Amino acid sequence: MEPSDLERIARQIRLRDLQAVYEAGAGHIGGEMSVIDLLTALYFRVLRIWPDQPKNPDRDRFVLSKGHTACALYVTLAKRGFIPEDEIHTFLQPHSRLNGHPNCNKVPGVETNTGPLGHGLPVAVGMAKAAKLSGAGYHTYVITGDGEMQEGSNWEAIMAAHQFRLDNLTLVIDHNRFQQGAALSDTNDVAPLRPKLEAFGWRVTEIDGNNMHEIVPALESRGDHPHCIVAHTNKGHGISFMQDTVDWHHKVPNKEQYEIALAELSEAL
Amino acid sequence: MNAPVNTPRLHDCRDAFAATLERLATQDETIVAVCNDSVGSSKLSGFKSKFPGRLVNVGIAEQNMVGVAAGLANGGRLPYVCAAAPFLTGRSLEQIKADISYSNANVKLVGISSGMAYGELGPTHHSIEDFAWMRVLPNLPVIAPCDRIETAAAVEWAATYSGPCFLRLSRVGVPDLLPEGHIFELGRANVLREGSDVTLIANGTLTHRIVKAAEILNERGVDARVLNLATVRPIDEAAIIAAARETGAIVTAEEHSIFGGLGSAVAEVVVDYAPVPMKRLGVPGIFAPTGSAEFLLDEFGMSPTAIANAAQALIKRK
Numbered sequence: 001m002e003p004s005d006l007e008r009i010a011r012q013i014r015l016r017d018l019q020a021v022y023e024a025g026a027g028h029i030g031g032e033m034s035v036i037d038l039l040t041a042l043y044f045r046v047l048r049i050w051p052d053q054p055k056n057p058d059r060d061r062f063v064l065s066k067g068h069t070a071c072a073l074y075v076t077l078a079k080r081g082f083i084p085e086d087e088i089h090t091f092l093q094p095h096s097r098l099n100g101h102p103n104c105n106k107v108p109g110v111e112t113n114t115g116p117l118g119h120g121l122p123v124a125v126g127m128a129k130a131a132k133l134s135g136a137g138y139h140t141y142v143i144t145g146d147g148e149m150q151e152g153s154n155w156e157a158i159m160a161a162h163q164f165r166l167d168n169l170t171l172v173i174d175h176n177r178f179q180q181g182a183a184l185s186d187t188n189d190v191a192p193l194r195p196k197l198e199a200f201g202w203r204v205t206e207i208d209g210n211n212m213h214e215i216v217p218a219l220e221s222r223g224d225h226p227h228c229i230v231a232h233t234n235k236g237h238g239i240s241f242m243q244d245t246v247d248w249h250h251k252v253p254n255k256e257q258y259e260i261a262l263a264e265l266s267e268a269l
Numbered sequence: 270m271n272a273p274v275n276t277p278r279l280h281d282c283r284d285a286f287a288a289t290l291e292r293l294a295t296q297d298e299t300i301v302a303v304c305n306d307s308v309g310s311s312k313l314s315g316f317k318s319k320f321p322g323r324l325v326n327v328g329i330a331e332q333n334m335v336g337v338a339a340g341l342a343n344g345g346r347l348p349y350v351c352a353a354a355p356f357l358t359g360r361s362l363e364q365i366k367a368d369i370s371y372s373n374a375n376v377k378l379v380g381i382s383s384g385m386a387y388g389e390l391g392p393t394h395h396s397i398e399d400f401a402w403m404r405v406l407p408n409l410p411v412i413a414p415c416d417r418i419e420t421a422a423a424v425e426w427a428a429t430y431s432g433p434c435f436l437r438l439s440r441v442g443v444p445d446l447l448p449e450g451h452i453f454e455l456g457r458a459n460v461l462r463e464g465s466d467v468t469l470i471a472n473g474t475l476t477h478r479i480v481k482a483a484e485i486l487n488e489r490g491v492d493a494r495v496l497n498l499a500t501v502r503p504i505d506e507a508a509i510i511a512a513a514r515e516t517g518a519i520v521t522a523e524e525h526s527i528f529g530g531l532g533s534a535v536a537e538v539v540v541d542y543a544p545v546p547m548k549r550l551g552v553p554g555i556f557a558p559t560g561s562a563e564f565l566l567d568e569f570g571m572s573p574t575a576i577a578n579a580a581q582a583l584i585k586r587k
Contacts, residue, residue: 057345104372111343113372116363122333123368126340126348129325133301134345153364156333163328 001045003212008269009079010040010212014238015265016075016088022258024071024092026100030248031145032072034176034209034233038143039064039076041215048138051081054108060138061111061127065120066145066174067101068250074098074107082109118151120144121171125157128169128226141219143172147179149190155200161226162201169226170219171202174209176235178246197228209233239264279442283381285417286438287312289424290349294320297428299347303338305331310440311351311381331356335364339374347375347428353387354380354396354437362402369433370406377427378403383413383437384474384524385552385562392556396437401529403435404502410455411501413437413531415476416446419499422453430455439474439524441562446477446497456500458508464494467580468512468519470535472499475522478566481573486580493580501531506538513543517587520548520580522571524562527551546586548579 001009013036021027043049047060064073071091078085083098090096097106101115112123124142131138144154161169173193177184184190194204203223207214209231218229235249236242239261253261294300294316302316303325317324325341327334331352338348350357357380358365369376380399387394404411412434414420420438427434446461461476462483469479476497483493494516496508512519519539521532532549539547550571557565566572570579 061343112339112374113367116367118332119336119364119367122336122364123340123343125333126337126342127344128340129337130341130344130346133323133341134299136344140340153332153336156327156330157336160327160330160333160337164325 003216006040006044006212006216009044010037011238011265011268013040013072013075013079015262015269017072018239018258018261018265020071020075020088020091022253023089025252026092026250027071027252028068028250029252030178030235030242031066031174031176032069033237033239033242034235035066035069035143035174036072037210037212037215038172038174038231039072041212041219042141043076043080045216046219047141051109054082058136058138061124061140063111063114063120063124063142064102065114065117065142066148067114070098070100070102073102077107077109083107117145117148118153121154122157124169125161125164125166128161128166129164131168132164132166139168139170141170141172143174145179146173146175146177146190146193147184147187149173149193150188158197158200158202166226167222167224170229171226172229172231174233175230176233178235178249180249182246193230202226202228204228204230206230206232210237238268277444279444280417281440281442282414282417282420282438283312283440285420286379286424287315289421291315291319293425293428294323297347299345300428301325301341301346301348303327303334303341303348303350305329305334305352305356307352307381310353311379313351331360332364335361336368338376339368339372342374342376349377349379351379351381353394354383354399355394358396358399358402366406370409373408374433375431376433378433378435380435380437382440384439385557385565386440388561388565389559391559395557397525397552398529399437400501400523400525400531404534408432410434410503411437412499413473413501414499415472415497416443418445418447418449418451419453422451423499426453426455437473441474443474444477446480456503456505458505459497460494461497462493462495464492465516466492467584468494468496468516469522469576469580470496470498470512470519470531471522472497472501472531474524474562475571478571478573479522479576482576482580485573485577489577489581491581491584498531498535501534504534504538506542509535509538510543513539513545518546518583520550520576520583522550522576524566525551526554528554546583548583550576550579
């Protein structure tokens with residue numbers, strides 16, 4: 001699939017995500033809007049996956065470590081055929097399998113349960129190491145938030161990935177510069193990320209994480225080391241009044257805001 | 270003049286663990302050992318020399334160790350995570366909850382040197398909270414074998430069980446209690462001695478102590494039942510209810526805090542189904558003073574004689 005097609009799908013996913021968050025009255029819309037282009041490129045171009053065989057041992061592994069943006073993952077999985085598209089209506093409803101953080105035992109296509117931050121990357125290291133042990137050809141991808149890189153467990157995993165020479169592992173950091181309560185720069189600034197990862201022995205690529213022409217080649221890039229993509233993104237990308245404001249970490253738009261956002265995203269379709 | 274004492278040979282259960290794991294790994298190439306610079310303390314030297322590529326040593330990084338194990342299981346490997354119990358369960362508790370228990374990852378967690386095995390090293394190195402932390406997690410059987418035979422049986426069982434579990438092992442020597450060839454059954458208590466006056470329940474390093482306590486009680490004319498309750502979860506409710514109804518009093522003894530451990534688990538069943546007087550022996554909710562594990566168990570009232578005395582005091586409350 002070409003970047004222009006991926007851009008179209010990403011806009012559709014943004015629109016459905018907005019609707020789902022508005023209907024459910026909860027979600028993490030800012031970080032969902034920042035990560036949707038990355039998810040779209042993975043699920044509609046890069047990942048070797050079979051929606052009708054979610055446990056196929058040869059599948060590429062993908063872990064959404066920033067599990068609070070589950071709604072964006074659910075919409076993407078639905079659009080890709082892992083779950084019914086009309087099931088998105090159940091997001092956060094009683095007994096829905098689509099709760100606020102993804103559950104691998106209920107939702108096909110989810111590899112491991114995430115939610116508490118700093119969990120996805122260690123698990124992804126284990127997945128990549130397993131492929132090295134078995135000779136399997138799958139590639140492992142994991143997306144973390146940038147605030148999430150404040151968790152020490154991530155740096156344990158970063159050291160291990162280098163030690164294990166995991167050239168079959170790609171870490172994408174959704175670098176939208178905001179965490180729940182404030183800008184990273186006002187909290188515990190992990191930037192600049194590139195020199196830190198390089199010092200730990202990783203190959204690092206920096207891209208515009210909301211630009212398909214940069215996302216696709218970065219995700220498809222292979223080398224001799226574990227690969228980190230520092231994806232510079234915008235929190236709330238695609239919705240003008242949400243963009244780059246800390247307020248929209250998990251705020252829910254009111255009716256007026258929803259109409260404006262809907263119009264902006266629909267116009268882009 | 271005292272009769273000659275026949276001192277039984279004591280075994281470090283880590284040896285049985287390591288030998289069994291090496292044997293299983295020979296048969297099953299998916300088995301990997303995951304550790305945190307704990308090759309020596311987990312007795313993995315043999316595994317390392319036989320299967321060097323299958324020893325995944327993450328260094329001193331327990332959170333990553335447990336996450337990596339979950340990922341290895343996702344990728345079709347069968348990981349045994351081998352690490353000192355206090356750091357495995359305490360440092361990586363959230364990883365065990367989210368990555369292993371909630372995700373239902375097929376990972377075998379092996380807590381070595383549990384309880385107060387690191388006695389003199391002090392409370393930072395004691396693992397007297399792990400029953401409480403582990404048994405509250407869904408999908409996670411919690412098992413504390415009582416001797417080398419049950420250890421080997423449990424390690425073998427774990428390989429055939431589809432799902433995670435927590436094996437709580439010690440380094441403190443214990444005598445053989447179960448017959449050679451014993452097959453481990455999850456959630457099944459072993460009656461080591463029949464009795465009708467009181468029931469003594471323990472697991473791990475305490476089982477041989479309650480066996481001796483029962484012998485002391487027998488000399489005093491008290492007929493004590495002895496249950497080895499290796500599986501703390503899922504617990505053998507039927508054996509506990511039968512013990513309560515048929516003997517009318519239950520003493521538990523554990524190398525763990527009396528809060529949330531084996532005694533608490535037994536008490537939950539007793540309260541729900543067959544209330545009888547109980548005495549829970551263990552560490553009484555404090556950080557232990559300096560001393561070896563054996564010294565501390567005696568210090569906290571778990572010498573065989575003290576256990577026998579506690580049983581007799583309890584019987585008076587029936």
